[in-house]
Amino acid sequence: MRSFATLDLRDSRVLDGGLATELERHGVATAGPLWSARALVEAPGVVLAVHRAYLEAGADILLTASYQVSSMGFAAEGLGPADAQRAAADALRRSVALAVQARAGRTGILVAASLGPYGAALANGAEFHGNYGFASEAEQHAVLVRFHAERIRVLLGTEADLLAFETLPSLAEARAIVEALAVVAGDAPSAQPGAWLSFCCLDAAHTAHGELLQECAGFLGGVPAVLAVGVNCTAPALIGPLLQALRAGTAKPLLAYPNSGEGWDAEHRCWTGVADVQGYESLARDWYRQGAQVVGGCCRTGPDHVRAVRRAAVAAAD
Template identity: 55%
Template sequence: MLDVREWLRDVRVLDGGLASELEYLGADINGPLWSAHVLEQTPEKIVAVHRAYIEAGAEIIETASYQVSRMGYAEVGLGACWADGALLRSVALAKEAARFYPKRRVLVAASLGPYGAALHNGAEYHGKYDCTFGDLVEFHRQRINVLASAPPEESADLLAFETLPSLAEAEAIGEALARHPELAVWFSFTCPDAIHVAHGELLRQCATAVSAFPQTVAVGVNCTHPTLIESLIGELRDASDKPVIVYPNSGEGWDAERRCWTGASDPQDFGDAARRWFGAGAQIIGGCCRTRPAHISAVAASAG
């Protein structure tokens, strides 16, 4: 079995945005399941995106499962078995893509979005959910149990809990993980400024808390503006001795009224910023919303 902690010591490059890249390939990601719709409709596009990122230099690829949950699938009339199957299928597609590169070791991380992602109303960017702590534990436990039950040859190498808005949700995940000490996971938070997570807690407080879980192999920040990343790396390093992983957005902005992206993102500028982030102490760098293979290629070049 792959020793994730050992292998992570040499990993530098994560992949980039999945949903936006699927859009560029013509996939329809409208609807409550977002990129998970593509799992059901055109899975070959997911394999194509994974391959594009591996060719760009990614050493870790994330599965197309951010929006997959029993709660989310129930909303569109699909049962628990369907949701669980989608989780496992997303891992299989990532592994299929990695097999095209037998001379490279590519880590597969199961992407697991927060409770707010299943609400598909932007709640992951404030974390003020109308639910109990127990609801959060159960939401995450369902997906953890499915992924943990997969046979080794079909399982993800680690679980990526990402775009987390609050300390409470991170603690709920820790409780849900308690029965699976064998798993390797990372926790990544979304931040509106240089010191806080979206719900308002200090990032360093969150990083300290999740670093205490035996399954934690890295802590980080994602779905955050790139101008904040350097300061946030400092917060993470002050709070924890775990490897730091950062994968910010492209820097473009979303105009909710006109429903379009504004501004521009230059991959070379992103790569130059990645060089500074490596220098500040990040070990693994990738991209989130609106980043593309060209951005990851620039990150790989900056990693040396």
């Protein structure tokens, strides 16, 4: 992995779209604690095809299919501790290899290794509130540092360009990630990876856990290895004010990759509403004007959304 000091996002404008929901559209099963990471084992060819479809649509950055990868997830599938750790490491490496294979022959494409929060590994929806049930903040912090450092160490040995910590619910998890990055950097200071941190928000000012997003951005603004700060897995209508909150807290590049605008019905476990690609393009133009460096999509967005974002990026450059 490249050192953060060699990375520059100024030429990157368009992120890819949702991976898990796009895999589902291709018939890949994502149920269970591994979610989209199951495809790394069962359908790597489909993962490769989805990456290529996003590149054809105009993406500058590919996120790997590793959001849900963790030794906890493989242990929940019935593996013993040592086997689960090996399986997770193999899946992380495979996710990067597939994205690198997809970009072969293209220049200027970045591969961002996707890493979900601790709540994603719990596979119970906890990433959308950040209440992990630890006895104390100190215990939670220690566990989260170990959890994130384990995966960072594996990814250091891959061809990923940077790390993408996504759907973070809280400032506490962001603090743990920053410490994990520092711990790993202490092991190999010449190869400290760069990262972006992106939060899930439930209103126009606060993270899913309730902290002010501006406060999170202010904390991350002082961390050299943090390349950008953003918002993902959030309603598109909230992105404008959330970008303003981020900019009030940091001068770092900003990211915006919300959901399609459809809603998740947790009781019936289905999506409701309509994905308005034309409307998404109009919003993307606004997000670029409001200071977003990189725009893409999260759940239920696909190649059509990325094409729309590319058109918005071209318009923003005119």
